[in-house]
Amino acid sequence: MTEESTHRYFDDLTVGEAFDLGSETVTEAEITAFAERYDPQPIHTDPAAAAESTFGQLVASGWHTAAISMRRFVEGVVDNAGIAVVAGVEVENLRWRRPVTPGDVLTARAEITGLEEWDEKRGIVRFELVVRSDEGEPVLQLTKRVLVGRK
Amino acid sequence: MTEESTHRYFDDLTVGEAFDLGSETVTEAEITAFAERYDPQPIHTDPAAAAESTFGQLVASGWHTAAISMRRFVEGVVDNAGIAVVAGVEVENLRWRRPVTPGDVLTARAEITGLEEWDEKRGIVRFELVVRSDEGEPVLQLTKRVLVGRK
Numbered sequence: 001m002t003e004e005s006t007h008r009y010f011d012d013l014t015v016g017e018a019f020d021l022g023s024e025t026v027t028e029a030e031i032t033a034f035a036e037r038y039d040p041q042p043i044h045t046d047p048a049a050a051a052e053s054t055f056g057q058l059v060a061s062g063w064h065t066a067a068i069s070m071r072r073f074v075e076g077v078v079d080n081a082g083i084a085v086v087a088g089v090e091v092e093n094l095r096w097r098r099p100v101t102p103g104d105v106l107t108a109r110a111e112i113t114g115l116e117e118w119d120e121k122r123g124i125v126r127f128e129l130v131v132r133s134d135e136g137e138p139v140l141q142l143t144k145r146v147l148v149g150r151k
Numbered sequence: 152m153t154e155e156s157t158h159r160y161f162d163d164l165t166v167g168e169a170f171d172l173g174s175e176t177v178t179e180a181e182i183t184a185f186a187e188r189y190d191p192q193p194i195h196t197d198p199a200a201a202a203e204s205t206f207g208q209l210v211a212s213g214w215h216t217a218a219i220s221m222r223r224f225v226e227g228v229v230d231n232a233g234i235a236v237v238a239g240v241e242v243e244n245l246r247w248r249r250p251v252t253p254g255d256v257l258t259a260r261a262e263i264t265g266l267e268e269w270d271e272k273r274g275i276v277r278f279e280l281v282v283r284s285d286e287g288e289p290v291l292q293l294t295k296r297v298l299v300g301r302k
Binding site: 034037038039040041054061062063066067068070071074078085086087088089090091092093094095096142 | 185188189190191192205212213214217218219221222225229236237238239240241242243244245246247293
């Protein structure tokens with residue numbers, strides 16, 4: 001295949017198209033490493049202090065779960081589906097629905113919910129992204145608008 | 152001071168109150184380290200490839216800038232102002248306004264734009280957070296709703 005044929009552009013996409021973004025396990029080491037750097041609060045960094053909190057145990061920073069959703073998006077939408085993503089523009093809404101704790105297996109899925117013309121070179125694709133826990137319950141949901149190249 | 156007097160609770164806060172969240176320099180090493188883990192795209196991880204892109208240079212992952220905004224929020228709102236933050240609930244809107252590049256000095260500020268009663272133990276505080284570049288231009292803006300403890 002030529003490089004052209006491995007990529008999908010704005011004009012190739014349709015509303016309702018969905019992408020399986022795969023699964024990954026969240027470890028205690030990753031939760032504390034992220035939080036020590038970007039969200040240094042005891043419920044994210046200190047298992048003993050977290051056990052005394054209302055959560056009763058260590059929970060991942062919400063921004064860590066959001067960052068994991070981006071890693072899944074890059075793998076599933078950019079690398080596997082070959083969509084010509086240029087840049088994120090905006091998150092319309094992001095909700096943290098349930099805490100993420102060590103050992104959770106997170107599974108992510110994205111669906112195209114909107115397509116907007118932008119200019120001759122790019123369009124805006126609206127994705128609804130959901131990250132679910134082992135039990136299938138949503139832990140994070142977000143809607144984002146992303147610039148995608150045109151042919 | 153007793154522990155009580157160093158904390159501020161939901162009922163102590165007012166709409167319009169603003170918090171200086173300080174400044175920090177974003178390094179190329181931090182940009183690539185974050186992106187290798189959470190947003191592995193060449194414009195964030197590979198200076199040579201980034202130089203050939205529409206951005207013309209390495210740019211930080213938008214989720215990295217968002218994570219930096221949380222680090223600033225924890226320092227300024229949780230640690231320095233002593234506000235009894237329990238958890239983030241939702242980001243109503245997040246916009247990446249301009250690219251962040253190595254050496255940029257980012258300055259953040261948060262303002263309370265809403266207060267909602269929740270239950271006897273907690274209220275919801277709405278913060279508007281802006282991260283600006285050296286030139287004072289906004290690079291990231293977000294509005295979030297955060298659970299804060301009551302007295």
